[in-house]
Amino acid sequence: MEEKVYIRLRKKIRVKHNHLILLKDIAYLTGNISYLDKLDHLKIYQITEEDKNVSVIDGFHLLDKLIKAYPSLTFELVGPSQTIVEISKQKKQANxxxxxxxxxxxxxxxxxxxxxxxxxxxxxxxxxxxxxxxxxxxxxxxxxxxxxxxxxxxxxxxxxxxxxxxxxxxxxxxxxxxxxxxxxxxxxxxxxxxxxxxxxxxxx
Structure with missing residues (x-):
């Protein structure tokens, strides 16, 4: 039986500065494999100073990364094709x-x-x-x-x-x-x- 994983990206997430984004942060996963939890903790992206306030993770390139990490699995993307990452800075007190x-x-x-x-x-x-x-x-x-x-x-x-x-x-x-x-x-x-x-x- 073909091992298949369905991925639905979140439309938008908010993370803190220098946050390490895992797959579970940006997507919902389901499929017929027993180690979905392992996929949940796959490292996707490290927020850096270059990202400033907003970044976007594209679903196509995410699939490419997943296929390279798990070549024996079949991935299918459903729903939104990008996730917008809002990077929250330290809030300043209102003047x-x-x-x-x-x-x-x-x-x-x-x-x-x-x-x-x-x-x-x-x-x-x-x-x-x-x-x-x-x-x-x-x-x-x-x-x-x-x-x-x-x-x-x-x-x-x-x-x-x-x-x-x-x-x-x-x-x-x-x-x-x-x-x-x-x-x-x-x-x-x-x-x-x-x-x-x-x-x-x-x-x-």
């Missing part, structure tokens, strides 16, 4: 002044964007027209419309983004999360097309 400055910048920028939008669409005149329509009186500052509108604007943004601080209202992703997911997908595709750990190192 409170920098965080505060960024928060203020975003706060003021968002406020200016909302104010300019309302000025462009003449929202004050719209509120005045609504007040005249409902009451028949001309009012320069119809607060009974403007205050609920302002509260509703804030609540609408909270519901739209599906977050209030760390709390989620439901499991549906927010538009921001969807955009971040799409950005991450594009970034992963770029990394896959421009990085190849085993190929580059084997050619040296």
């Amino acid at each position: 409170i002044l920098l965080v505060t400055a960024i928060w203020l910048l975003l706060f003021v920028g968002s406020a200016m964007a909302i104010i300019n939008f309302h000025y462009d669409v003449s929202m004050q005149e719209v509120h005045q027209s609504l007040a005249y329509f409902f009451t028949g009186e001309r009012v320069n500052k119809p607060l009974w419309i403007q205050i609920p509108y302002s509260i509703g604007l804030g609540l609408g943004m909270v519901l739209f983004f599906n977050h209030i601080f760390q709390k989620r209202f439901n499991e549906e992703p927010s538009p921001l999360e969807v955009e971040m997911f799409n950005y991450q997908q594009d970034l992963d595709t770029y990394l896959i097309n421009h990085e190849n750990v085993l190929n580059n190192r084997d050619n040296e």
Whole structure:
């Protein structure tokens, strides 16, 4: 009976600096051999200073390495054909002044964007027209419309983004999360097309 091993690569892993990557770190294995544990501990790649923040292990070159190590086995790759390796560096403590400055910048920028939008669409005149329509009186500052509108604007943004601080209202992703997911997908595709750990190192 043919001895066969099926390999499904993980799409992405995170490792520490100078980590020695084993096969079990980047792939799930199954097959009809009794020594899968031995394959699990096969050394695949040593993270070095040259790798910086991200590296990619290509499935084709991984198969080539496995076939050379175990020529009597048949390997079949299923699922993703690359594994992205994120190399985590030592985290630095957040600078409170920098965080505060960024928060203020975003706060003021968002406020200016909302104010300019309302000025462009003449929202004050719209509120005045609504007040005249409902009451028949001309009012320069119809607060009974403007205050609920302002509260509703804030609540609408909270519901739209599906977050209030760390709390989620439901499991549906927010538009921001969807955009971040799409950005991450594009970034992963770029990394896959421009990085190849085993190929580059084997050619040296």
